[in-house]
Amino acid sequence: MHRTVFTTPVVNTLLRGLSIAYLKLTGWRVEGSLPEVARKSVLIAAPHTSNWDLPYTLMVAFALRLNIYWMGKQSIFKAPFGGLMRWLGGIPVNRAQSSNLVAASADAIRAADGPLQLIVPPEGTRSKTRYWKTGFYYIALGAKVPIVMAYMDYATKRSGLGPLFQPTGDVDADMAAIKVFYAPFKGKNADQFENVN
Known part of the structure; x- marks a missing residue:
């Protein structure tokens, strides 16, 4: 995987301090x-309902000393911000050609030399959607790694890492169990997060 702000010495330390201070000052x-x-x-990454989710996610990742990568739609990686988005941990996704994305992501996690946490929003979009995509599930299953139930609750200004979930291969039962955990959380645009099967 490419170098990011999370693996850049000095800058990482500085941004971690600023992130912790900002989150504390704003009541998170x-x-x-x-x-x-x-x-x-x-x-x-749920609920995902706003562009504000990215900066808050990055700050929380600094506070928790994570080494994250995240997937974003290809259009946000165009000039002049493409390099910055990649340095922030972004991986561009072409939604029209994402058939091998799950396998490639699982391979990248397995091949990584050190710690690597891949953030995937199950809604696949900030817009309201009734059904969660299962890409995150199959990436974890293919890479043989746990799923971390990370959350951001704008209603209570809480964000962090919940329990680990080990995929069993029974996607229907596992998705139902995961969604039970996320039921109480509210996104910034709460009406756009519909936690249904």
Whole structure:
């Protein structure tokens, strides 16, 4: 995987301090920590309802000392911001040609030399959607890594890492169990997060 702000010495330390200070000043509480067994993992990013989710996610990742990568639609990686987005951990996704994205993502996690947490929003979009995409699930299953149930609750200003979830291969039962955890959380645009099967 490419170098990011999370693996850049000095800058990482500076941005971690600024992130912690900003979150504290604005009333956000960061919760949880990444267990050693989840150094390589897939993080669910939910609810995902606003462009504000990205900067808050990056700040929480700094506070928790994570080494994250995240997927974003290809259009946000165009000039002049493409290089910056990649440095922030972004991986461009062409939604029209994403058939091998799951396998490639699983391979990248397995091949990584050090810690790597891949953040995937199950809604696949900030817009309102009734059904969650299962890409995050199959990436974790293929890479043989746990899913970390990360959350951002704008209603209570809490964000962090919830429990680990090990995919069993029974996608219907597993997705139902995961969605139970996310039921209480509210996104910035709460009406756009519909936690249904």
